[in-house]
Amino acid sequence: MKYMLIMRSTDEAKKEYQSRPFEEILEAMGAYNESLIKAGVLLAGDGLADDMTDNFVVDFSTDTPVVTDGPYGETHELFNGFWIIQVGSKEEAAEWASRVPLGPGSKIEVRRVTEMSDFADYADTPAMKQEAAWRAERGEQLA
Template sequence: MAKYMLIMRSNEAAVEDYESMDFEAVINAMGAYNESMMKAGVLLAGEGLSDAKEGFVVDFAGETPIVTDGPYGETHELFNGFWIIQASSKEEAAEWAKRCPLGPGSKLEVRRVTDETDFADYADNEYVQKEEQWREELGTK
């Protein structure tokens, strides 16, 4: 089965709507969604993220990386959290994404997580081989 990352993004209006919601209702809706994925055996990981004001950006545009504190200048969408699921197909991943209890102004970007098959042409590479060992050591294989 392939792994897919569901990346939660919201625009400023959606963030404002979220802030005015009953937080316990939000916890209950997300909890039920997470529980349904756990019961189906598809949820591998998932986390929410703290306020963008607590974050920072490392920009590699110049000769040396520059660290800038959040919130971020002209950000039109904020990355709020993620899930990593395992699904048998892109279509199954889309079905799980569509069940997420998000409202207007929010989006889930769904991306397949790469695995060793994506690097088959480089199987002799030292770091591709080390990656295999690291996954075993971390118990993520």
């Protein structure tokens, strides 16, 4: 099963983060990433830039989508980065999420990534056949 670990932080977490030497943070995250790689569970992962000049939100609450500066109107909780892991169970995903080297004010939201098997009832539809073809072109397994 694939899970996405979503790193979120509050203003409290940002203050704690800024009080630590950046090299210490890099080393802790590097060690965590290395453990994911060595265990063979890491599929993808990246941090997100804090620089607000390149970030934006597309709001679909009107007929014509509206693009505004972002990521949010409020900064009480920010999405800072993510990992996508392939593990055998929800419990294993929780174990990996619990190991992320974060401090007070930070959270890891864990979401299961859908797979083709989640849409088995629709496998014969044109849209799902096209999706399967695209995944096959990219060499993805169609679990």
